[in-house]
Amino acid sequence: MKILLKFGSVMLVALMLSLTACSMGSKSTNVDNSTAKTGEVTTLKVGMSGTLMKPVGIIIADKKGYFKEEGVNVQLEKVGNQNDATTAVSTGDMDIFPFGVVAPCTFVSKGADMVIFGGTISEGSEILASQNFKGVLKTAEDFKGRIIAVSRAETGQMVLKDYLTQCGLKLGTDVKFVYVDKETVGMEGVRKGEYDFYICNNAMGYIGKKSGLIVAGTVRQFVPDYPCCRQFCSRNAYNNKHDALVKFEIALLRGYQYYLNEKQSTIEILAEYSGQKPDYVEASMYGLADYENVMTVSLDPNKNAVVAFHQTLKSLGEIDPNSSYDIKNYIATDVYEDALKELSKREPNNIIWKKLVDEFRAKNR
DSSP: OOOOOOOOHHHHHHHHHHTTOOOOOSSOSSOOHHHHHHOOOOEEEEEEETTOOSOHHHHHHHHHTHHHHHTOEEEEEEESOHHHHHHHHHHTSSSEEOOOSHHHHHHHHTTOOEEEEEESEEEOEEEEEETTOOOOOOSGGGGTTOEEEEOTTOHHHHHHHHHHHHTTOOBTTTBEEEEOSSHHHHHHHHHHTSOSEEEEETTHHHHHGGGTEEEEEEGGGTSTTOBOOEEEEEHHHHHHSHHHHHHHHHHHHHHHHHHHHOHHHHHHHHHHHHOOOHHHHHHHHTOBTTBOOOEEEOOOOOHHHHHHHHHHHHHTTSSOTTOSOOGGGGBOOHHHHHHHHHHHHHOTTOHHHHHHHHHHHHHOO
16 A cells, blocks of 8 residues: 655654553453443544445445344444544544554554554555566566566555565665655556556556556565555554454455455446446456456455565565564454354355365464
8 A cells, every 4th residue: 555654743742642552462451341331332543544345344245234133233434534544543543544654563663562463455556667668577686687667565565675675685776766656656666667567556557558558467476475564553442342353253254255256346346436447346346357457455464474475564664673573472363253243153065165174274273
């Protein structure tokens, strides 16, 4: 996701709040006590970034009434930008935000107390080139001598930089990266020959191919299963609304199953939600015969990949390499696991849940 990592005075508030916070364990010790006593339905405030379709599980769950069926009241609130939303989560003014991975990792490194408890998508970065490009992108050496335009907070560009340095290339010498503020600037620069490649978010290749660009490669070719948008919540929500978080995740998983099984209906729902044309929705969320969707919808917290990405940010100097805050203490896998257990109990023969359980065990060691 594209995230403006600017920290103002409000970040200092989050930092001060964190000084008295304890490191988290794998389980909450205070699970919806008020709800258990009164039987009231817990409310979760969830931030939504514009009309982006990436949190398809949330969009479907809201549209189909799954939140109500699971017994949780979810208030979807549109947010102005992701940095403000992340700050709101860190201070407890918002319960959940399902976008971004750079921001929560960065906030945590500075002392903000929040919990990554699930995923939204994984991977998702394309490498665009001019239609005149006749080379191949198979190894790190294929990037040597190239100029690559990137959006600063595009997750894939950070992952690729780390991969190239590990392969022995020197950034700024062997391969140059140039930051651009807008997607149109990066794409136009490639068309004009100012840049060899532009690393951009999923589905920009679908748009670019209509104006003389091609998808020359993807970041996941070199680093598979890297994390993008995560679901993260305030410490208060994790400690005091744990049962509601599990119900929320159950509803999302049901929405995910709908996304897999009901393609045409999902396209219609997402087209209505986003205002995008159905062909773009299909290309972005499923792919087409002549276009590969490089974004993977996944609600799994994928602790292994988040920890590795956190180290990537340190290696690149995007966050303080000497930060005393260990990201492992701010990732919880039990919410997703409990949701999967409940759905597996309801539908023991459902192959989707069985597959997700196997993936969870492999990705959260």
